[in-house]
Amino acid sequence: MATKRKSKGAYMISSVAEMYEIHPQTLRLYEREGLLRPSRSEGNTRLYTDEDLERLEFILNLARDLGVNIAGIAIVLQMRERMEEMNRQMQGFVDYVRTEMLTRMQQQQAPGAGLVPFRRQVVIPGRKDKKTG
Numbered sequence: 523m524a525t526k527r528k529s530k531g532a533y534m535i536s537s538v539a540e541m542y543e544i545h546p547q548t549l550r551l552y553e554r555e556g557l558l559r560p561s562r563s564e565g566n567t568r569l570y571t572d573e574d575l576e577r578l579e580f581i582l583n584l585a586r587d588l589g590v591n592i593a594g595i596a597i598v599l600q601m602r603e604r605m606e607e608m609n610r611q612m613q614g615f616v617d618y619v620r621t622e623m624l625t626r627m628q629q630q631q632a633p634g635a636g637l638v639p640f641r642r643q644v645v646i647p648g649r650k651d652k653k654t655g
Contacts (some may be wrong), residue, residue, distance in 0.1 A: 532561070532569035541575075542582060549578075555592050557581055557599060 539546045552558040558578060560568040570578070575580070577599075584590040584598060 532571055533575070535560075535568045535570070536577065538570045538578070542578065544582070551592075554583060554612055555596060557592070567586070 532642065534551055535546050539549060558574060560570045560574055563569055571594065581595055584595050
């Protein structure tokens with residue numbers, strides 16, 4: 523759904539309702555159900571950010587285009603948030619592994635360094651070990 527938006531800022535409920543051709547009560551319902559969380563001005567006016575509008579577009583896509591009810595929308599949004607959190611955690615893990623691998627590769631390139639340090643027995647021809655006599 524393509525909509526014309528201002529570049530930045532906050533939008534009042536009446537302008538958002540007009541932009542998306544929905545009733546302001548629908549926006550209030552979405553807020554009551556926890557689907558949207560607009561901020562509030564000092565005068566307690568709902569203010570929708572660009573992020574709120576992106577979320578609203580997603581909600582409207584589910585409701586209008588796919589016929590999902592409010593309970594289903596809530597479940598989809600929860601799953602989406604969990605997936606985003608899992609993605610952040612996974613990316614953090616990948617970054618950690620990458621850093622560890624680079625560190626170990628740099629250590630391995632140093633002379634005498636390896637992933638598992640070990641000592642080599644040095645054999646000098648003509649010299650006998652003290653234990654064997």
